[in-house]
Amino acid sequence: MEITGIITAIVIGVVVGVLGRLVLPGRQHIGVLWTIVVGIAAALIGTFIAAGIGVADTRGVDWIELFIQIGLAAVGVAAVDRAKVRV
Template structure:
């Protein structure tokens, strides 16, 4: 993985992590740091998947970025959708 691939993955992951919280309706139980972290990890996984698929990740590539965005978006949606409230109802 090259420096360009890492930087692109970090930028995509942070962006998708932040925008994911804004786009998904309803309460946001997942903390912002979690959505950003999941976005970054999923975007890094997207770089690896793109590289394994034969996409050149040494230079900015539209297909590699699309794979990163797709995986980061799926990861953030899953985290936000599965986050549950930790509040306790006291009687």
């Protein structure tokens, strides 16, 4: 993977992670790095799911893919938040 691909993954991870946190009500007790990690994972998994159901290759913005990624990020942020509270 090239450096531009890594930087792009981090930027998309930040955006998806932050949007996932905004979807959840209340305050989440996780840091910025966890948000980025969850966002990157949600973006990758969401892309694979969107490709699997055939909605990843559309003209313009892939809204369905983005909504899948944000939903996965919200679930991931909630899971990390719960795991950190119990530890």
